[in-house]
Amino acid sequence: MRFRRPSPVVVDLVVVAVALFDIWVNVDPAEPVRLGCALGGAVALLLRRRLPLITFLLALPAVLVSDAAFATLAALYTLASLTRRRWLLAGCALAFTIADMAPWPAPKFDLSEPSTLITLSYTAATAAAPVFLGQLVQARRDLSLRLAEISEARDHERLLTAQTVLAKERAQLAREMHDVVSHQVSLIAVRAGALQVGTQDAEVKEAAATIRRLSVQTLDELRHMVSVLRAAGGRPTELTPQPSLAELERLVSGSGIEAELQPDLPDGLPPTVQRAVYRTVQEALTNVRKHAPGASARVRIHRQGGTVRVTVTNTAPTRPALPLPSAHYGLVGLRQRAALLGGTVTSGPTADGGYELRLELPAAGS
Structure with a gap:
């Protein structure tokens, strides 16, 4: 049974639900500023596919004032999967790291403490993870598109090769019909005409006339068939209109x-x-x-x-x-x-x- 991917609307609703759960766990309802910033970031996730950068900027204050970071990380992942500007992604990851390391309203950012450096490394790695994951998804999407283009190009090349082989065979058949069959039928028509003129027997004369008439008709049909075969073989004839x-x-x-x-x-x-x-x-x-x-x-x-x-x-x-x-x-x-x-x-x-x-x-x- 083939796995069916859920629709983007369902995915967005699930992401928002997880962000709300993150707020419920990490934000105190008695703090309206923190709660408002966190809820704003969670709701902004509904815009992440159309406005990924704005969504990240709307979700970033939640990290600065609270511990609810899921919405911001989800927005950063979406931005990384849709943009090709590496400098923008680096700046957004740095902004997340600074916001998480310097919580409002009393930032504590003392690099002289070993614990601060450890926390900084952990926070930077947390910010880098969705960026790398988003870039990986983008590369996979690009690769899928390129593979589809390669497959289409190969199918087209295979079709052209088959058409070329068929055209060569038809052209060769046309040459054989023109050089051998038409020549022999022409000789039959000439000999039948000579017999018609040279004989005195009425029955023989009528038979020769019939042979000559049928030979001429056969020649006309052969010429038509040769022209059709040459046209199918790539010759510029009236039966194969060339591009204009x-x-x-x-x-x-x-x-x-x-x-x-x-x-x-x-x-x-x-x-x-x-x-x-x-x-x-x-x-x-x-x-x-x-x-x-x-x-x-x-x-x-x-x-x-x-x-x-x-x-x-x-x-x-x-x-x-x-x-x-x-x-x-x-x-x-x-x-x-x-x-x-x-x-x-x-x-x-x-x-x-x-x-x-x-x-x-x-x-x-x-």
Whole structure:
């Protein structure tokens, strides 16, 4: 039986209940200031998922005036599991340590006493525990996301490999049909035509005409089948529409990342130029998703004089990228495609830690 995780609302209510129990054990109801600060920290835990830092700040006074520390520790754990700012976590842990070591209204903080140093070490360790636990949960969450992305990428790669093998087999079959079968059927049609012209026998003439007609029909069907197989094998034919600029919006919206498209191109660009632009944007967005997790991208396409310019820029990644297997052929293929059309592809990092890929092509193609 698979364990079902409780809903976040139930978890939050349980955390608040534990914080109230901590107040009931450690705070005297006859002290309204201490009781009010402790209750405020416990109630603030309801905001910990949306406003973790504010929740910690609201719960911190409870540690300063009382011994009810659970709410503050829970808020510190939530903050550590949601933020990536290490300096903020260090400051919050230090604030908890100071508040716990210097209780209000009569702080006692004498470092000359050995017992004070022992208490300080214990309090600092208590503050560090939820920080480390929260960072561990955050790392586990990031790792789960990356593993899901890797699994999706492998499935996609496996599908592409299967499609490539199938395309090669179909292309080979198309060549065999064109070079062997079509040639032999053509010979049959020619010989049948010669027999039809050369014979005087009416029955033989009719049979030859039938053979010739059926051979011509078979040739037409073979040509159609060859064109279908070549189209399935990756040949650019009318049966396999190649990507154009009209499909860029769907490509960007379905890229799986936050991307903005800024197209400014006239109609009538050659199909080869449109395909090169499409493939460049496709490869750039794939690289952003693979090597810059959490980054956003901007795709700008415009025509300046007789040159089409494409710029794909992404921001710095928000999560560390895991090393993935790659043959590094993507950019090489883009450069080769651009060179065949008389253009260039350049790429490199940006000043803010992102990356930029630029394509320049003659608008008329090559």
